[in-house]
Amino acid sequence: MINSKYELIIKDIKKDINTGKFDVDEKISSENQLATKYGVSRQTVRKAIGQLIDEGYLYAKHGSGTYVAERVMKKRHSKNIAVVSTYMSDYIFPRVIQGINQVLDENGYSILLKTTNNSRKGEAWCMEELLSKNIDGMLIEPSQSAISCQHQVLYDQMDAMGIPYVFIQGCYEAMMDRPYVMIDDVEGGMLITEHLIKLGHRNIAGIFKADDTQGILRHKGYVKALAAAGIPYDPDLVVWYHTKDKTMKPMEGLLRILESGRPCHAVVCYNDEIAADVIKGLQNIGRSVPHDISVTGFDNSLLAYSKGITTIAHPQEELGKKAAETLLGLIDKRISKKEAHVLLEPILVERNSCF
Amino acid sequence: MINSKYELIIKDIKKDINTGKFDVDEKISSENQLATKYGVSRQTVRKAIGQLIDEGYLYAKHGSGTYVAERVMKKRHSKNIAVVSTYMSDYIFPRVIQGINQVLDENGYSILLKTTNNSRKGEAWCMEELLSKNIDGMLIEPSQSAISCQHQVLYDQMDAMGIPYVFIQGCYEAMMDRPYVMIDDVEGGMLITEHLIKLGHRNIAGIFKADDTQGILRHKGYVKALAAAGIPYDPDLVVWYHTKDKTMKPMEGLLRILESGRPCHAVVCYNDEIAADVIKGLQNIGRSVPHDISVTGFDNSLLAYSKGITTIAHPQEELGKKAAETLLGLIDKRISKKEAHVLLEPILVERNSCF
DNA sequence: TTCAATTTGTTCGTATGTATC
C-alpha cells in the first residue's frame, strides 16, 4: 500500500532499476528534474533517494549526481578496514599506520590489524580469515612482491564480493592495474643516483633486490639517471640478490667488483640495511666511507639516521593517509579502481655517507 | 569528525543509550523538545532520529513518541580483540603490539586497533564505538591514568555485557581491582635508585609526575631504596609536576634544589623524556653529566638509547604477550578477574649518564 | 464518547554550503 508521494517515487525508481532500464553506474535524473517530473518538492525526492541509497540501490556523488549501484548489497557496513602488513616491528610501520589511523578515525572507521610475517602463506591465511569477517575494505602491504602473486583468486574473490582494497608500499607485478599507493621508486632511484653524479661520480655501482618490485624500479631509476647524464650502463657494476640469500651476498658481489680493479667510488644500495652492511664491510677491508667510497641507502630508516647514511625519505605518514583516503574513495565510489594509482614523491636526505 | 548538527545529536543520543541513561522501551524527549534543547529545527532532529531508527537504536510510535529499542547484541565469537592505545607513534608501541599480535594470532584472534590520543574524551569516544561493534575483549592503555576515571560507567557496562578487558602499561587508581598487566614501577624505581646508591650517591633528588599512577609508584620505589640503604627521605629533594605543566617545570624545581646549596649529585627522573630535558638544562648552566651530576631515566625509550641515558628497561614484547594471554584466560574463564594482576620485572640498562 | 493536546509523519518552500565539472 502506498500512501505517500515519496513511497511512489521509491517504487518507481526501484522498478526502473530492477527491470534493467538503468545500467550499473548510470547517472539518474537530478533531484530537481525528478521533483519537476513527479510534481513534488525536492525534499520529497531527497527522502526517496535517501532511502534507496540506504537500501543499496543508488549511490550519490557530491557535486556530480546520483548513480545506480551494483546490486550486491544488503550487507551492513561494519565500518572496519583491515590493514595487512608484513611486520609490525619495522621502524617505518608505526608512522604509516598512524597516518592510516588518522584518516580512518576521522571518517568513523576502525582498523583491523593483521600481519603476514612476509610470507605468502601468511598472506593467504590472513585474507581467508578476513573474508569470513565483515570488513568494508583492505589496505595490504604485499609479501615478497616481485614474484607473481600465487593466490590471485583471493583478490578476485574480494572483487566479486565488492570489497575494495589498496596495495601499499609495493604491488604484485601482475596486479599493477589494481589500486595502489606507493613511493615512486623509479624517481627515488634516479634522485639518489643523480645526487652521486652531481658529486662528480661516474663509476657508480648498484646493489638491488631482484625479487621485489621496489628493487626493480629503483634499479630502473638508477639506469635512467645514468642515461640522463650520458654515462653508459655497465651491468657488471650491478649486484642482484634475493630475499633468501644470506646477508653476506650483496657485500660479496661488491667485493668482486672492487677486486676486479674497475674504478668505482660510489654504491647505490637497495635500502638502508644493505647500505649499513656495505659500510661495515668496506671498513673491514680498510676502505673509509665516504672518503674512499660513497654509499647511499633508501627508506630513511632509523638505521640511516643513526649511521648517518644519505638516503631517500619515505613520506610515511602521508603514505598512510593517502592510502586510507584512496580506499575510502573506492568504498563510496567517489573514485574508480582505474584512477586509484598514487605515486608519492621521494625526498633526498643528505647525511655524511657521500663525498 | 562531526561537521553537522544532526551528527552531534546522533552521537549524543547514542551515548545516552550506551551509557545506560535510558532504559529499554523508555520514551525519549519529543522532537520539538529536542529541537529546543539543541537549538535546531525539528527537521534536523528528525534526520538524526531517523538514522538512529535505521541503526536499530530507537523505534517510533506514530502519535505517541520515540522509544529506546532493545539493542540486538550480536553473538559472541567475533574473534576480534580491541587494542586501545594512547598513541601509535611511540617508540615503545610497536613492540608491545607485536607481542600482543603474536599471542592473539596463534589463538585465531584479530586485533581491532584504536587510539585515544591520550585524552579521556578520546577514550570514551573509542569505547562507545567499540561497544557498538562485536568484540570478544579489550586491551586498553589508560589515558592520563592517575586521576580518577570519569567514565567508569563505560567499564561497568562492559562488565555487564560480559566483555573482559585488561589494562596495560597503567591503571586508574580506582580500578586497581580490575585486570591489569604492567611494569612493576615500585621495583623499577627501587632498582634505579639502588643503582645510584651503589655508585656512592646519598643525596639523590627525584622528579616525578603527580597525576599518574606510574609516577606515584616509581616515587614509592625511590623511597623504599633510600630506606633500605638507611638514607633519610628528604621531601625537599623531590620535584612533583603535572601533565598540564609546561616542560620547563621539572627543570625549574631541580634548579631550585641546586641553588639552595644542598649537596646533590644524582637525579632520578620519572622517564627518559624528563631525563633528556634535565641533561640539556644542566648543560646549559654549565654542569656536566655524568661527572657533576648523574641522571637516570625510565622506559628505555629511543631517547634513552640515542642520548645514552641509564634507564629501566620496559619488557615491551613480554608485556604485550602477557596482556594478551591474560585476556584470553579471562575470555575462556580459565582465570578470574581477581587473579588477573600481573606485574613484570623491570631491568636496569646501564649507559653513560651515571657516575 | 467526544474532544483537545501532544506527537510523529509527510510535504512544501527557501537558503546556504560545498564539491564537481
Added chain:
DNA sequence: GGATACATACGAACAAATTGA
C-alpha cells in the same frame, strides 16, 4: 569562474495516530 548538483538546515503547514481529561 560559473553552472550544476548534492548536503545541510530552517521554518511552516497539515495529516494521522495516540493519549488522557
